[in-house]
Amino acid sequence: MCTTSITSPPNEGKSGCNFKGVIVNRMQHREFGMSPLNQSYRPLSAYSRTIFDVGMLPFFSAQLASPSRVRGGLLFGFVERDVLKVMFASTAGASVWYKPGARTVIDIDPRFALGWSEAVQTIHGTRFDWVGNWVSHADGQLRSQDRDLRRFKGAFRSGIADDEYLLLVVGYANGELKCRMYTDKDKRPPDAPKPKSSEQNMQSILTPE
Numbered sequence: 001m002c003t004t005s006i007t008s009p010p011n012e013g014k015s016g017c018n019f020k021g022v023i024v025n026r027m028q029h030r031e032f033g034m035s036p037l038n039q040s041y042r043p044l045s046a047y048s049r050t051i052f053d054v055g056m057l058p059f060f061s062a063q064l065a066s067p068s069r070v071r072g073g074l075l076f077g078f079v080e081r082d083v084l085k086v087m088f089a090s091t092a093g094a095s096v097w098y099k100p101g102a103r104t105v106i107d108i109d110p111r112f113a114l115g116w117s118e119a120v121q122t123i124h125g126t127r128f129d130w131v132g133n134w135v136s137h138a139d140g141q142l143r144s145q146d147r148d149l150r151r152f153k154g155a156f157r158s159g160i161a162d163d164e165y166l167l168l169v170v171g172y173a174n175g176e177l178k179c180r181m182y183t184d185k186d187k188r189p190p191d192a193p194k195p196k197s198s199e200q201n202m203q204s205i206l207t208p209e
Helices: 026-032 056-064 110-124 145-157
Strands: 017-019 022-024 049-053 073-080 083-089 129-135 166-173 176-182
Touching: 056 083, 056 166, 056 176, 073 110, 083 129, 083 166, 110 129, 145 166, 145 176
Parallel strands: 049 083, 129 166
Antiparallel strands: 017 022, 073 083, 073 129, 166 176
16 A cells, blocks of 8 residues: 555546556556556654544434444545544445445455546546545444554454554444544554543534535
């Protein structure tokens, strides 16, 4: 996976990888193994803050009320200066694509993920890219941070996540829609002190942009 600066049309800004003149987004790089020409590396923890578009609030509310067996999906956004702006989220697609009993899904079906990634860039421009995933527990409630971290570290072990990856855990706590965000700084060794809960009210991280 990679991000890099490329020569692009006016107002396009920074985006995915330049592969012999072809824009290669992070999902294509992951699935097809295309190598960038001018890779620049910056972990997500290096950004000053992460904000989410206000339009995502009704999406997450609807997903937590959905009867779908699987909970999770993709996140798409772009970097502006030192701020990561997450603008869109997807579902995980059809439940039948995943093994029986799977409820919370991080490893999204690659055909679905590629289609979403290419469609977002085609419609909204090449500065938009896949930035991570969101998940929720089967009952729609926030659970222990230990469970979140096990899932997050498992994504690194399986190769789904890297240091440019964001995991957003969404759920209700005391009747309010809340979330926890995890980035590369949370991939700590087993003997490291457990981080304090990063739980936030979902409304507090939204922006009307």
